[in-house]
Amino acid sequence: MTDTTRPSPPSRPRLAVKLLDERLRDYLPRYATDGSAGMDLRALLDAPLTLAPGQCELVRTGLAIHIADPGLAGMILPRSGLGHKHGIVLGNLVGLIDSDYQGELMISTWNRGSAPFVLEPFERLAQYVLVPVVQAELELVDDFDASLRGSGQRGTGGFGSSGRH
Ligand SMILES: O=c1ccn([C@H]2C[C@H](O)[C@@H](COP(=O)(O)OP(=O)(O)OP(=O)(O)O)O2)c(=O)[nH]1
Numbered sequence: 001m002t003d004t005t006r007p008s009p010p011s012r013p014r015l016a017v018k019l020l021d022e023r024l025r026d027y028l029p030r031y032a033t034d035g036s037a038g039m040d041l042r043a044l045l046d047a048p049l050t051l052a053p054g055q056c057e058l059v060r061t062g063l064a065i066h067i068a069d070p071g072l073a074g075m076i077l078p079r080s081g082l083g084h085k086h087g088i089v090l091g092n093l094v095g096l097i098d099s100d101y102q103g104e105l106m107i108s109t110w111n112r113g114s115a116p117f118v119l120e121p122f123e124r125l126a127q128y129v130l131v132p133v134v135q136a137e138l139e140l141v142d143d144f145d146a147s148l149r150g151s152g153q154r155g156t157g158g159f160g161s162s163g164r165h
């Protein structure tokens, strides 16, 4: 019988990656499971780094990934365990990696918690997610066609204009 819940995986884009530090060779990012959305990025540190509450430091990954295809982008996102349990999130909230960026992936690491946190060398610190991107052309107009939302209109309403429930 065919398992309809497990579609065959689509072919994966191949991304060029450069090691900027040989120690990363043993720690190349990978998908932990077949269904993982992200690959974990590790902290390239020579020694443990203590982040005081409120402190934010740019942490090296030792990796450069050239996406090349403008229809793709990278996103650096926090790991949920570190973020929820230890308050270790990103100083920029989300890192957006351009397809033409060839530099080192850097992780803005912010301790938003109330206790010091010790980041260990090569600890998995954040995750890298490849996402599709559509680039748009902007066309200047004087007026928009009216927008419709169900039976009502959205128009310029936003920021909670539709209520809470
Ligand atoms: O968390 C991040 C965010 C960005 N970058 C790199 C890749 C990205 O392509 C580049 C520029 O990012 P962004 O455009 O968000 O920053 P900017 O402040 O606008 O810098 P720029 O003037 O270089 O575009 O910095 C990282 O390594 N880590």
Ligand SMILES: [Mg+2]
Binding pocket: none
């Ligand atoms: Mg920019």
